Amino acid sequence: MIRLDNVSYTYEKGGGVSNVNLSLGDDEYAFLIGPTGSGKTTLLRLIYLDLFPQVGKVEIDKFKSDKIKRRKIPYLRRKIGMVFQDYHLLDDRNLFENIALPLHVIGVEKDEIVERVNDSIEEVGLEGKENHFPMELSGGEQQRACVARALVKDPDIILADEPTGNLDPVTSFELIKLLEEVNREGAAILMASHNYNLIKGRGHRIIEIQNGTVRQS
Amino acid sequence: MDKMIFLFSEGLKNLWRHKLTAFSAIFSTFLTLSVTGSLIIATENTSKVIEYLRDKYKIEVFFKQNISDDRVVALAKEFNSIRGIRSTTVITKSDAEKIFKSQFGENILDMVGYNPLPASCVLNIVKNQPDAVKIRPIIDRLRTYPEVDEVNYQGRLINRIESYYQKFVKGMTGLLILVLLISVLIISNTVRLTIFAKEELIKALQLIGATRAFVKAPFVIEGVFHGLIGAILASILLIGGLSLGEGILQSVTGLKLQYDTLFLISVLCGTGILISLVGSSRAISKYLK
Numbered sequence: 472m473i474r475l476d477n478v479s480y481t482y483e484k485g486g487g488v489s490n491v492n493l494s495l496g497d498d499e500y501a502f503l504i505g506p507t508g509s510g511k512t513t514l515l516r517l518i519y520l521d522l523f524p525q526v527g528k529v530e531i532d533k534f535k536s537d538k539i540k541r542r543k544i545p546y547l548r549r550k551i552g553m554v555f556q557d558y559h560l561l562d563d564r565n566l567f568e569n570i571a572l573p574l575h576v577i578g579v580e581k582d583e584i585v586e587r588v589n590d591s592i593e594e595v596g597l598e599g600k601e602n603h604f605p606m607e608l609s610g611g612e613q614q615r616a617c618v619a620r621a622l623v624k625d626p627d628i629i630l631a632d633e634p635t636g637n638l639d640p641v642t643s644f645e646l647i648k649l650l651e652e653v654n655r656e657g658a659a660i661l662m663a664s665h666n667y668n669l670i671k672g673r674g675h676r677i678i679e680i681q682n683g684t685v686r687q688s
Numbered sequence: 689m690d691k692m693i694f695l696f697s698e699g700l701k702n703l704w705r706h707k708l709t710a711f712s713a714i715f716s717t718f719l720t721l722s723v724t725g726s727l728i729i730a731t732e733n734t735s736k737v738i739e740y741l742r743d744k745y746k747i748e749v750f751f752k753q754n755i756s757d758d759r760v761v762a763l764a765k766e767f768n769s770i771r772g773i774r775s776t777t778v779i780t781k782s783d784a785e786k787i788f789k790s791q792f793g794e795n796i797l798d799m800v801g802y803n804p805l806p807a808s809c810v811l812n813i814v815k816n817q818p819d820a821v822k823i824r825p826i827i828d829r830l831r832t833y834p835e836v837d838e839v840n841y842q843g844r845l846i847n848r849i850e851s852y853y854q855k856f857v858k859g860m861t862g863l864l865i866l867v868l869l870i871s872v873l874i875i876s877n878t879v880r881l882t883i884f885a886k887e888e889l890i891k892a893l894q895l896i897g898a899t900r901a902f903v904k905a906p907f908v909i910e911g912v913f914h915g916l917i918g919a920i921l922a923s924i925l926l927i928g929g930l931s932l933g934e935g936i937l938q939s940v941t942g943l944k945l946q947y948d949t950l951f952l953i954s955v956l957c958g959t960g961i962l963i964s965l966v967g968s969s970r971a972i973s974k975y976l977k
Contacts, residue, residue, distance in 0.1 A: 519895070542900065549897035559892050563705060573896040578691040624896070 472497045472659055473518060473628065478527035480513060488513050488683040491527070495661055497627070500654040502670045503663040505680035511663035514680065515630050518661070519551050520544050531628070549577055552621025552629045552658070556636035558613045560605040566592070566616055567601040573624040591619040595649060611642035618649060622658075629653060631662040635669060643669055695902070699909025706882045710914060713878040717918025717964060718925075720871035721956045724864060725926040728955060729947050731860050735816075736946055738853045742815035747826065748840040749809045755835050757781070760807045763835060767811055772826050777810040784808065806837060813846075820850040868963055875967030876974075879911060883975050890975070904972045911968025912961050919960030923953045 473495040481487040488510040495501055503511050516522045517529055520536060529536040534547040553559075560569050570591055574584045592598055595615040605613055614634055621629055631650065635643035647662075647669065654660045664670055670677065679686045703710045749767070751760055757780045764776040779787070784805035788796050797803060811830075813821050823846050830839050883890065893903050927949060934945045 521895075545894075545897040545899045545902075547897075548895060551897075553895055559888070559895070561889055561892060572892070575691065575694045576893065576896055576898045576902055581690045581693075584690075620896075 472532060473661070474530040475514075475517070475524075476528045476530070478517060478524040478529060480517060480522055480525050482513075486510070486513070486683065488517070488680070488685075491683075491685050493678065493685060495628075495659055497659055498654065498657055499676060500651065500660045501662070501676040501678055503661055503678045503680060504665070504667055504670065505663075506665055509665075509680045510683040511665075511680055512632055513683070515632050515661070515663060518628075518630060519548055519553065545576075549573075549624060550627045552624065552626035554614070554617050554621050554629065554631040554634045556633035558605070558617045560613055560616055560620075562605055565602050565604050566597065566608070569605070569616060570620045570623050573620060577624060587623055588619075591623040594622060594652075595619040610637050611639075611645070614638060614642070614646060615649070618646070618653075622653060626658055628659045628661070631660065633663055633665065635664060635666065640669070647673065691902075695905040696909060698906035699913065702882070702906055702910040703913055706885065706910070709878050709882040709885070710910070712881075713875050713911070713914040713964070713967075714918045714921070716871060716874040716878065717915050717960050718921045720867055720874075720963065721919050721922035721960050722925055723867050724959055725922055725952060725956055727860055727864050727867075728952065729926070729930070729945065731857070733946055734853070734856060738849070739815040741849055742813050742821060745813040745821070745823075745842065745846050747811040747813070747823070747830070749811065749830055749836055750838040750840070751807045751809070751835050752837045753804075753806060755807060757807065759835065760809065763833065764809045767809060767830065770826055770829055772814055772817075772821055772823075773811050774814045775812045777812075779808045779810065781805060781807050820854045821846065822850075823847065868959070871963050872967045872970070875911065875914065875964055876971040879907060879968045879971035880975065882910070883907065883971060900976055903976065904969070907972045908965060908968050911964040914968075915960035915962070915964025916957060918964070919953075919957040922960070923956050926952065926956075 473493070475491050475493040478491040478493075479487070479489045481489070486508065491514065493514075503514065505511050513522065517524055517536075518531065520529070520534075520539065523536055531547060532550065534543070539547065561572070564572070567588055570588045571584050574587060579587070589601075592601060595618050597612060597615055597619065600608065600612065605616070608616060614637070617634070629650065634650075635646055638646065643666075650660050650662060651673075662670075751763070760778055760780060764778045767773055768776045781803050784807065785796055785803050788794075788805060796805065811826075813823075823841060827839055827841060830836055890903055930945060930947065938944050
């Protein structure tokens with residue numbers, strides 16, 4: 472499903488990734504582990520084509536980085552749910568509106584939006600908080616809201632960039648379990664983290680990245 | 689359909705969310721359109737004045753003595769087809785004799801024993817063309833007829849009036865274009881402020897797979913509302929001001945301002961929507977580039 476062939480990307484001021492070869496199956500759950508600045512975020516940005524490889528090729532289903540037209544990128548991103556360390560929730564919208572946004576983007580009918588958003592809210596355990604604004608939620612709740620927003624459009628892949636970075640260990644552990652449930656429902660998950668203790672022993676594939684190079688996969 | 693309703697409601701909600709920038713955009717559109725409306729009314733009324741003056745322009749063509757009345761009528765018909773001529777009036781030798789009698793109270797035949805007054809033709813100039821009326825080519829053409837003895841016209845006066853009028857029209861058009869361009873730039877920069885304030889939203893939309901059009905639409909719809917509200921306010925100001933002011937103007941100067949209310953509102957709303965549309969599209973397109 473996700474395939475990176477000899478991918479390299481270097482920022483103007485240095486850093487990035489170099490000669491990455493990687494593939495991730497349809498229902499795989501993998502951790503991308505490495506210290507801060509090792510290239511985890513760059514790798515994820517290359518997968519959702521926020522960056523284009525300077526060398527090599529990224530392939531996600533039928534989308535290929537060397538052939539895709541810019542106007543087609545939104546259609547690739549509709550297949551991917553993204554979860555970020557700093558949540559990226561919109562402060563001027565309540566929880567329901569934040570989660571509903573991806574469905575408005577893909578043109579889902581109003582009644583179906585209500586149904587799917589409520590399902591997602593229930594799945595992440597935020598029932599009763601629909602009308603709360605992000606500022607009125609705790610860090611863990613905001614991160615679960617972020618997961619709900621990623622799940623609501625029923626993505627094939629979830630990319631999570633340090634989703635536990637701002638969470639305490641208990642909440643972090645709950646989030647990993649939540650993503651495991653999502654994975655069981657059929658979505659591939661690639662979660663970046665620098666915290667090895669959090670992910671070890673869970674039986675998932677671990678991809679190690681250091682100085683922009685994938686060491687172990 | 690639900691998507692359209694969502695985008696429309698987002699545009700409308702943005703008006704409230706971005707109150708300060710909405711106020712700036714509406715105010716600049718309002719000012720631009722007030723100036724635009726004033727220029728339109730001034731131009732419309734100046735063109736009425738020029739029409740009145742052109743109505744007074746006359747070219748008198750005197751024919752040679754030996755020409756028959758039938759030929760005079762035929763020539764007048766020909767003159768009528770010259771570009772710039774609105775109508776012609778034929779004065780035959782016998783008409784001229786009658787005019788002489790009515791003006792001087794004496795019969796010219798009794799005075800000199802024959803009718804020395806030539807047949808003539810009065811040519812009236814077109815009055816409602818936007819371009820300058822060019823008298824010189826008409827005169828040159830009239831003088832090519834061998835039957836024509838003399839051509840009288842108020843050449844210098846007509847040229848001066850036409851020259852001033854053309855300068856006025858050009859000046860007004862230039863000013864209007866300048867005002868509209870400045871307005872597009874102001875609106876564009878105001879919307880850019882909104883966009884920078886909404887960077888987070890735009891980034892989030894792009895990450896969840898929104899197309900360029902989907903990201904643009906609420907900003908453009910918001911821009912259209914700015915334009916429409918600015919146009920409505922400018923219409924109220926202008927029409928209210930004109931209703932109050934025209935009575936005073938008429939009593940002081942005797943001039944009656946002429947304007948078509950519906951036309952004015954349509955032009956202001958159309959222009960308001962257009963400049964806001966261009967301004968907001970330009971701003972968001974530049975950002976998304």
